[in-house]
Amino acid sequence: MRLELDMKHTVIRKIARGFAERHLGPAAGEIDRSARFPSDLLAKMKPLGYFGIQIPQQWAGAGLDTLAYSLVIEEFSRACAAVGLMLSVHNSVAAYPIWRFGTEAQRQRFLRPLARGDLVGSFCLTEPNAGSDASAVETCAVLDDDHFILNGNKVFVTNGGLAGIALVFCRTRLTGNPRELSVIMVETDRPGCAKGPQEELCGMRGNPVCSFVLNDCRVPRDNLLGAPGEGLRIALATLDAGRIGIASQAVGIAQACLDASVRYANERSQFRQSIGGFQAVQSKIAEMAVGVEAARMLTYRAAALLDKGGRVTMASAMAKLFSSRVAVQAATEAIQIHGGYGYTRAYPVERYYRDAKATEIYEGTSEIQRLVIYRELESGREG
């Protein structure tokens, strides 16, 4: 078993790290303060293949694997988690399912512009009354000749403000199954599709998260992704991959906490020595480093497993559960090491804390991850 990156992935990490350090890191503070996603950053990223990491080159993607995707998201999130989140969601729960479940015609219409970054994608599952319980979705799509008519409310749509296309999970009546769920791709500029104002978030503030209101929104029947009633299967498969992205974000944030803590421990002097000279600070940093490395290993393993075509439900749930906890703990300790300054906006660690917390919540809360892990264990399936 090889536990280190091969040459190709080492280069991918280097490329992503270089871009993130040059373009994201310097902008991250302002992106957080202004809660605005800078469009010039989007323009810089577009020609570099970041919007279609796993999409084959014939569909304008980079043709790389899940491990490459994980490395990019980690490096971007290390510099600016809000941008890491944008890219993670766009790649894993918008572009990836269209590639995996879409028809050739749908790939032509949607995947190509998504992979080029001409369109930003989003994933609309959560509703006011349906979050962890995905089966409680109320948004419905009624077939009217060759169109669906959609009605319902979607909330906390990551990338919402930027999104040109949304994968909408909704109830349909195509197969006679009363609990039938399907996924319909909705171009967000269609009449009847309205975006709410940007949410005031605690962290990840640069991401334009908003709600979508679908009011008699007419969408061609051809926009149905996958087979009728396949919604839950698509959602679960997509989330298995998506959670690797969230785990990668968490690893990136945790690494940023570690970087900041080591730097500050060397800089800050008290009692006529750098605070890194004190064992209390040293052990905090050592614990942090162990957590980051363990989280990274779980995340890479889940990514590599997906690339080998294995079932990753348990591996990705474990990676997300563990990495998000490590990120929150690392951020807490990073603030503690920075003391009073860590509690101010003069240092980035308070931002890391606010950003890290989100990773324990979206794409399945930590509680749901434990549920997923237990169910996999109970069913006797190998992770």
Added chain:
Amino acid sequence: MKIVVCMKQVPAQADIRIDQRRWTLVRQGVPSRINPHDLEALETAMTLKDRLEGEILVMTMGPPQSEEALREALAMGADRAVLLSEPCLAGADTLATSFVLATAIRRLPFRPDLILCGARSADSDTGQVGPQIAEELGLPHVAYVREVKPCGDSLTVRRRLDRHMETIRVRLPALLTVARASTQVREISLRSLEGAFEEGAVELWGVAELGLEPHLVGRMGSATWVRRIFQPQGDHKTRWVRQDPEQAVREILRALVERHIID
């Protein structure tokens, strides 16, 4: 325009380690990067290719892991890559290095119009290899170039010397070493990775391909050997001479003569 860019992989960290037996850099297990000036040389080549079309071949002599630098260069837009690697090539001084690189350039199936090198390497910092390749090949060369403009069958290049800019016209084929180029190194697209990592994208040459004997290359082919590397024990003491100018000059002269700095 056919361009050869010579590159070197250097340690990514500032705290480099020295092998205490061979007095060479420890490269095993150390994260590495393309020497920054070599990246600028590659960017200069790419800019020329954007304007004139042509082909860029990147070349490096180094341990097997130097392949990484070449793959990265391919991802950046180089068309071909040659890795000169064999244990007997190791331990080369700048003369043996430039001899091997020049030999490799001579054995290419085409005659390059332009050879570009970084002006200096971030690790050993001699600045000698580029000009030595040019001498070995009998080509005109200009060192420390910042800007390159094509101009018929020659190039107009600009370089900064201490306090002034120098503009030089150089006839092709020629060799330039690049430092602090005015163009920014481009970002690499993830889309170019698939091609850069295709099997066979990097050609591996050893002494057999170079048509050389092992005793002409590497440590054995070097004219110089490093006997020891040490941190100089500097004794920098500033002595202020605060007298009227005439007396001060006399005092300074006396001190210099006393230390045998001047006679």
